[in-house]
Amino acid sequence: MLKVWGRPTSTNTQRVLWALAEAKVPYELTLASGTTGAKGYVWRGEKPFGIVETAEYRAMNPNGTIPTIKDGDFTLWESNAVVAYLARRYAPGKLYGSSEAIYARALQWMIWTNCNLDHPIHALVMHLERLPAAQRSAETVEISRQEVVRKLELMEAQLVRSRYLTGEDFSMGDIPPSISITRFFHFGLEHPPAPRVMDWLARLDEREGFRAHVAPRDKHLMPA
Numbered sequence: 133m134l135k136v137w138g139r140p141t142s143t144n145t146q147r148v149l150w151a152l153a154e155a156k157v158p159y160e161l162t163l164a165s166g167t168t169g170a171k172g173y174v175w176r177g178e179k180p181f182g183i184v185e186t187a188e189y190r191a192m193n194p195n196g197t198i199p200t201i202k203d204g205d206f207t208l209w210e211s212n213a214v215v216a217y218l219a220r221r222y223a224p225g226k227l228y229g230s231s232e233a234i235y236a237r238a239l240q241w242m243i244w245t246n247c248n249l250d251h252p253i254h255a256l257v258m259h260l261e262r263l264p265a266a267q268r269s270a271e272t273v274e275i276s277r278q279e280v281v282r283k284l285e286l287m288e289a290q291l292v293r294s295r296y297l298t299g300e301d302f303s304m305g306d307i308p309p310s311i312s313i314t315r316f317f318h319f320g321l322e323h324p325p326a327p328r329v330m331d332w333l334a335r336l337d338e339r340e341g342f343r344a345h346v347a348p349r350d351k352h353l354m355p356a
Contacts, residue, residue, distance in 0.1 A: 133158055133159060133160050134152070134157055134158070134159040134160070134201060134202070134203045135159065135160050135162065135201065135202040135203075136148060136149070136152070136159050136160070136161045136162070136199055136200075136201050137161075137162045137164040137183065137184075137189065137192075137193075137198060137199060137200045137201075138161070138163075138164060138165075138198040138199035138200070139163055139164065139165045139168055139181060139198060140161075140345065140351060141168060141350075141351055141352065141354070142165070142168075142198055142199070143250070143253075143308075143311045143312060143315060143352075144197075144198065144199055144211035145198055145199040145211070146311050146345045146346055146351065147199075147211045147212070147214070147215050147307050147308055147311060148199045148201065148211055148214050148215060148218070149161075149341070149344075149345045150307055150311075150339075150341035150342060150344075150345050150346060151214070151215045151218045151219065151223075151227065151304060151307060151341070152218060152341075153339075153340055153341030153344060153345065154223055154226055154227060154339070154341050155218050155219070155222035155223035155226065155227070156222075156223075157218065157222050159201075162183065163181040163183075164181050164182070164183035164184050164189065164198055164200075165180050165181040165182070165183075165184065165198060166180050166182070166184045166185060166196065167180060167262075168180055168181065169181050169182075172354050173261075173262050173354070175262050175263060175264060184196040184197070184198065192207045192209070193207075193209040195209065197209065199211055199214060201214050201217075203217075203221075211308070212239070212242045212243065212246065212308065215227075215242065215304050215307060215308075216235075216239065216242075216304065219235075219238075219304045220235075227303060227304040228298075228303050228304055228305075229299075229301060229303065234298055234299060234303055234305075237298045237299070237303075237305060238298050238303045238304045238305025238306075239305070240298075240305070241297045241298060241305035241306070241308070241309055242304070242305055242307070242308045242309075244309070245308040245309045245312055246308070248283055249280065249283050249309060249312045249313070250312055251279075252275075252276035252277075252279040252280045252283075253276075253280065253312050253315055253316060255272055255273075255275075255276040256273060256276045256277065256280070256316070256319055256321075257315070259272045259273050259276070260273060260319060261353060261354070273321075277321050277322070277323075280313075280316050280323075281323050281324065283313075284313065284316070284323060284324070284326055284329060285324065285326075287309065287313065287326075287329055288326045288327075288328050288329050291328035291329060291331075291332050292328060295332070295335070296332065296335075297309060297332075302335075302336070302339070306332075306336065310332070310333060310336050310342070310346065311346050313329065313333075314333065314346055314347070314352070315352045318349050318352045318353055319353075
């Protein structure tokens with residue numbers, strides 16, 4: 133059985149769990165994290181799930197990050213690479229329409245998310261939830277909010293041209309950006325109307341993997 137190391141509240145792990153749901157691949161999830169545990173964040177004095185600092189884990193993933201997968205004898209880390217691997221091996225038709233052009237365009241949006249959307253989203257997580265109150269910065273929150281709004285407007289413009297980010301059908305390219313923007317909406321921060329993004333998210337909410345691993349608020353924010 134394919135093995136996954138990660139945590140369900142990690143956006144990067146959510147990418148992999150959603151892709152596995154789309155591909156109908158059974159897996160075994162081992163909770164692993166250096167920052168979060170069953171009761172919350174290490175910043176609040178809670179004990180993390182751990183594992184990522186062990187020699188055994190570092191032999192698989194020298195970064196000590198999550199997620200990591202092991203599929204038989206094959207080990208892989210970096211969530212976008214894992215999603216792309218799962219798509220090509222297990223669900224090419226479902227996750228990129230068996231089209232190299234759609235595959236490339238999907239990678240485009242996956243990489244775009246990492247380079248353009250995830251940094252301000254991470255800053256918001258830190259300064260709205262994870263850091264002790266004395267270390268939080270309202271200025272950082274506002275700068276990050278404005279940056280996400282610019283990316284939201286870009287996504288809105290793309291969805292004028294197509295029902296999904298990579299075309300008329302769902303693909304793996306919709307997975308990372310939809311997870312990140314869902315997290316942003318859970319923060320409840322001010323943003324301009326984005327009707328096409330909201331319609332796109334509503335279509336994604338019809339998918340089992342999105343409903344299970346992305347939609348619930350507790351997959352993104354922990355109780356105070």
